[in-house]
Amino acid sequence: MEPARWIAYRFRYGIDAFYCQPDLQGAYEKGGVEGQIGWFRRNHLAPVPQVDSFEQLNAMVDAWDAAADARRIGTRPHTVGEHFAVEQPQLMPLPDEAFETGTWLTPRVDRFSQVTVRTNRYSVPVRLVGR
Template identity: 70%
Template structure:
């Protein structure tokens, strides 16, 4: 749309001038300086201090940062559509810019270390509410969380969920959700089991889908090829290696015969070098 307006304006004449706007620009263009090679930063910088809620206030709006930044000064770059927070030169947070004064945007990941010590604060947390609204906290998270709390108690079940949420920092979101779904059906309600299943999906992401990926796809679509009452087992790493057709180990078994020779030598001279 803007390009069409520019082309239409090129044919416009200013007053009674003999040449059009486009004609004047064609004369001026060779005389213009070249564009700079370095990117030009168009955002506005701020240096707010992080409050006790791990948030910074910029233009009457609040944005969360990692909890370790409480009490410290951060560097903020406010752009037209987003806000970036730096600790020194390291980017530590990025949010969509808020257009309404007095509003707050928080990221659940920024509070996980605090919630791990105080798991009772998670159910009513505003960060959890916004994570659900954005789709980052899925119904699969909720289902696994409820099952973990039923099995281990509210505190320990919530801590297990928080450990799972920390996996999102290192693994793709879809793979963690797939690991949660598989572990939930298998009744594996520990963070270690979810991590194992999520890494399986992560390992097979570049090598094509295997039967594990197919199980997850059928689970998410609601069409279980294995039947309604059957529960899939969490596959072991040994089974995974066997299916990979690893060649047999032909090396001989270890032996301690050479060490037995040393024992015989010690029996021949038991007191050699001993003090009187």
């Protein structure tokens, strides 16, 4: 069963979701995506980049993005950027307003210095009791 926020998100952005098969019968389906995430982590985030500001980190990410656009995967005749240039005109434009992906809650701190969020209890500083 899909969570309500995911359904709303899919509707908002026109996403037609399809899901991998569970267990061994679908094991081959996820490797490509997970492999790319692992490649990115190993090549850019290990060791963790040392930066002095978000601007410096964003500049590093921009450089990684440009390098990824120029990269060829295996023996493919075109770069990643060239493949994207072919796909880009087929993409739908994003809506003007952003979609709030989170759920806003205002839990009250009980006398035990805890808040309950859905079915979970979390400790908070004692000075917040009653708020």
